[in-house]
Amino acid sequence: MAAIGPALTFCVLLLPFMGALMAPWLVSRIGGARAAWLLALFPALAFLHFCGFLPEIARGEVRTGGYAWVPSLNLSFSWFVDGLSLAFALLITGIGTLIVIYSGAYMKGHPHQGRFLSFILLFMGAMLGLVVSDSFLMLFVYWELTSIASFLLIGFDHEREAARRAALQALIVTGAGGLSLLAGLVFLWNITGVTQFSLLVHMADGLRESPFYLATLLLVLGGAFTKSAQFPFHFWLPNAMEAPTPVSAYLHSATMVKAGVYLLMRLQPVMGDTPAWEILLPFFGGITLLVGVLLGLRQTDMKLILAYSTVASLGLLVMLTGFGSSHALEAAVLYLLAHSFFKGALFMAAGAVDHEAGSRDITRLSGLRHTMPLTFAAALLAALSMGGLPLFFGFLAKEEIYAALAAGNPRAVFFTALAVIGNALMFALAFATGLKPFIGARNRTAAPVHEAPPALLLGPLLLAFLGLACALFPGLSHTYLSSPMASAVAGQAVTIDITAIPHFRTPLALSLLTIALGVLVYWQLDRVRDVTTRALDALGEGPDRGFDHFVSGLVRAAVLVTRVVQPGRLHIYVAVTFVMLALTLLVPLFAFGELPAMPVWPKDMLIEEAAFLVIALIGIFAVLRARNRLTAIVSLGIQGFAVAVIFLLFGAPDLSFTQFMVETLSVVILALVMTKLQLTLSDHRPMREALLDATIATACGLGFTLLLLKALQMPFDRVLTDFFNTYSKAIAHGANVVNVIIVDFRGTDTLGEIAVVMITGLAVLALIRVRAGRRAT
Template sequence: MGTGERPLTFFALILPFLAAAAAPLLTRLLKHNAAWVLALAPLWMFSHFAGMLGPVSEGAAIAGGFDWIPSLGVRFSWYIDGLSLTFALLITGIGTLIVLYSGGYLKGHPHQGRFFSFILMFMGAMQGLVVADSFLMLFVFWELTSITSFLLIGFDHAREASRRAALQALVVTGLGGLSLLAGLLVIGAVSGQDDLSGLLASGDLMRNSPLYLAALILLLGGAFTKSAQFPFHFWLPNAMEAPTPVSAYLHSATMVKAGVYLVMRMNPVMGDTVAWETILPLFGGVTLLVGTLLALRQTDLKLMLAYTTVASLGLLVMLTGFGSEKAVEAAVLYLIAHSMFKGALFMVAGLIDHESGTRDIRSLGGLRGAMPVTFAAAILAALSMGGLPLFFGFLAKEEIYAAIAVGGGWATLVTVVAIVGNALMFAIAFAVGLRPFIGAAAKTPKHAHEGPVLLWLGPVVLALSGLIAAMFSTIAHQLLSSPMASAVAGQDLQIDISTIPHIGMPLLHSALTIALGIGAYLALDRLRASMASVLEAIGWGPDRGFDQAIRGLLRLSFGVTKIVQNGRLDIYMTVTFIAVALTLLVPMVLFGELPSVPVFPDLWFYEWTVVAIAVIGLGAVVYAQDRLTAIVSLGIQGFAVALLFMLMGAPDLSFTQFMVETLSVVILALVMTRLRLSVSDHRPTGQKILDVSVAGACGLAFGMLLLKVTQLPFDETLSTFFKNYSLVIAHGRNVVNVIIVDFRGLDTLGEIAVVMITGLAILALIRIRTKDQTVPAKRKGRR
């Protein structure tokens, strides 16, 4: 990569976040024209990545980056090949149209600037994900897509349904992100690589590893949750609570394909195994059927499209795992086609809702005259989704049937699943793209009319793109499809399919699909009623199971909290000190690290006096008859330690110890006078025995630890460092003061902050208790 390209690519990666920061201000200043200005950011990004089509189509991979955390060897790096470049172009190209569409769809919305900010942040996160090279960068952007999608799905936060859908999406994809992180750690440990480019050059290393299956399951955990594979499919239709621009962008063209991107990216190093070619087609095929069958049940245009998106994602996963070069080519063609026709249809659904006031297909009809431009975009997108000739969706469907027409029981089963799924998607495509526009004009909540240019520009461009790409398929394959397929397969592939149908079984399968699709379209109302009956009979589903799991988690948390946080401070302290004693004693006993018994030293009479003071203080604490005497006696121990410091030639530490002990006694005494406690301690004998045992165990543990430490050879490295540099660096001769104030300055500041916060908390508790004590008396006086 040239030196001039590196900063431009870095700028392209951060530009969405810069635009997101400026979006609220620009929206306030420019009002309705803000969308046109903000759309320039993704448009420039699209043109930048489009400039890479030439070298990438010739087989080059563009890599670059900067040191992110040099001390840890972490880089902010990118790797752009056919796969990541195609995704980057879809993200920025469709993103440009979505920004414009949002300007019209949310016109006059009080939080439109915030929406622009969220959608641009998501764009930056998704773009960073697909071009990331380092594992850490991939994971960071992966999680950022979950966070930004949470903000977008819950944009209408005043509605409970929006909040639930946002939380559900965050929980499901967030858990998948943790699974992905674990998988990346396993892959890194096995391969010794921390970036994708290095992993792709590792050959069969992952496939031959005994940890392959663990890495695969963890990786697919992240991919399946993100791309809504069964049984994690339920979050995506619920996410339709978001505004339509979100549905058109996140849940058709970008975010939900992040899992598919991950599977495709890992195919060269983790594919071509029995596990890969079993798990992916199995879950993908089930997801395809479940998505299309559930789509039949819906009457909301967005939900119908949402469930077919689930089905399409299942089809992509099934093809990627099928294990042939043709299947990879089919997956690539279908991914590109799906992004165009599904993005267009989602925007059409939003446009219909915006201009007629409803998305219920039962309340729509005859809109062709009132919305001719929208109708044209809808029918073009439906033709591509239905896989009819002259559209890019047709190329994808033909390649699908050519890929799986290889004979054998497994291929036959996959073929049947693909035909049924594609036929039902054909029916839904024309139910959304044709039915609202034909027939008698229906009475809608709003007088339907054509929307403004900001609303119909996006669907028209995407729908025409599906037609133009197919008409000029040779160029499209050379620049996009073939480089992408080569990256997914890990070897050079050349796609040459055109609008001329395959002659043979693929054409027969295609004809059968269209015939079944037409039949399903004509019988759509009866099929909807049948599916409603079936689902009502089944009752339970993953969506309800999610709510049950969350409720169970809350009940479990409540039960655990009642046990471990029961409100009794004495239990907390007992458990804590038992844990401390066991932590110190058990390792010393198990690993034979007990200290040797020291020889008691010869002491001078004044040293014996200090020991006697300490023993007398201990006896005073134990045998004190009231709490105040015990507190005062407790200070004797600290004074004895302070005297030892003084005798050992450390007057500064001695002075500090005197101050600490004095203040501790005074503060404790003052606090005791403000608390409602009995004068003396009336604990049962059993409790006293337990407390004595715990206290003795802690004392013994710390004593043995200190003895063991003092019996080890003394390492003077740190002492020498402080002695040599205290005066030179900190200009202080008192080494202890220099350590506290300079070398450990932030630590000391933190300790001061902790003491201050603790003091404020104690003061607040005392005041609360004082108010609780005075309120009843005042109320009594009023009576």
């Protein structure tokens, strides 16, 4: 029974991928809407499986498991489920179930709906694997898989240039961050000696005291900031709205954009509580919060407004994670959960409006409450939670935020003011999308609008009511979600007890101030939008256009470098290759004083050996003096045959035979190639090129000569000789040591050599046949 649990969890982690494989086939068989309900069973079963962990995780326990992959390197496929990873797993699978059902109705009739559902489930599986990963390598693999899956989803409508650009932008930004994260994980491995997050928590002191702590932190932040769209990498997230609405809803509520926040929360007990952590995270998080709400104010598209508010929310989460107090971590946990509920509901409501009314422009939409009452109810409830009004989970999060930030020191005052301004503007953005399109008089010139189908309403209604229920029943939500999650982030037991009943203290006063400012901005939304647009336009181009300039500059630089290093002349490529070879051989010998002693001419050399050395020298002279290339090729074979005879004289007939074959094939192939090429009969190189080539050739020859002489003058190591002499007969049952080495000990290498010879022979045969065919015609 002990093995059933890990095996079952392993299968559960594979469920979304199994659904992804089946999606195209199911859609083609029974249609997209029906297939979506069946495919939703995959994440639903995973959700139920993780729900079974709630009681033990609430008691402070953890669930681990996995399988060794490369034990010698401590690499494994392992998972670690605590309060943090369990909350994320439930959000990913629970909201993912609703998104799959939603996609079946939203994408109904699309010719590639099966492919879309497959991508969604692939994305879900990647994110689920990411949040439960215990192994560094496992986390990185899933981290990159989320980038690839998001690229496929954002660029799903690949016929539009904007979608292709957005997908490529997201892939480049998050992919570069992934490389930064990989380097950071390698640093963590080298500093601590562990490759699992469950063990890393015990290495906190050593990591913080390491001289490489700052470098590691910066590399990890590079991965987290790009994934969670922190300034100045925020621009890719709004552009990702080119994806269909189900992708936007899932991306912003429960998956990829929160991966960076998840990583920071996971590492907070290990890398937190340092000046660098408490300076960098609040600074960049605060800037992102302010940039997100300001850019959101200038938008009129519902999805873009929600996208920029997500950027702001992610900045708030990063700011709270790095603030350095237990209350701030509790606030981050509450706000993350509340954000998942209200943002998923608002995005799906916006998609329903677009699906039925044919527009997402809040300046053109009005009076939809009459024809879309259920969509209006879901959007309004979600907006109330996002605005931080009482009786909603968002109110609990805002109260905890102000309780964590409010203090008398200048740092606390600054970030409290920043949080009030950001939350007030997010209040206005919430009701701009959740209220404005539904109130007022119905536009009589617009096409008739009716309520969205049940599959489009299930998700937003359920998530909106969850935002209300979690606040009305805080005991359950804190016991099973908030407190275990905060305990995992803080690295110690934490109990959250905030309720929906307002308490007349500083946090409530700040909440009321936030609401008042938000109502004021919403009342003057058009005027504020105009002022914000003019102010932002005056600042000039932002990071989004800067990305385009960077990519175009990179392409121009690549073209320039290619023109220099790839001019299209084989002579230059060969020359550069041999120059590098000569430098590799000669520089170490001269730089480190490793030149060999000059060899002594042997006194007992046989006349046959001397004769063949002379023949080799004559062959070299013949090559240099040859009047055409064919003569040079034939003369070049003289050296090879002379060396083969020397091998024979020194008692190596098998090696001599191989050398004869190689030289014969080389001469034949080169001669055939020369007959196929349109070349001049003689060499017409200028003298300077000939001298340069001669210098390079001499340098290469000298390098090999000196290296071989140095190797021959080293003491002979008989380890391999004794090994082969001892074991050739015992292991390979062969008395000929050379044959045993070639056939058994180096069998794979010999097979490769045989394959090369075979391919060469086939090439020669093909050349002969081509030439014979031309002669026949």
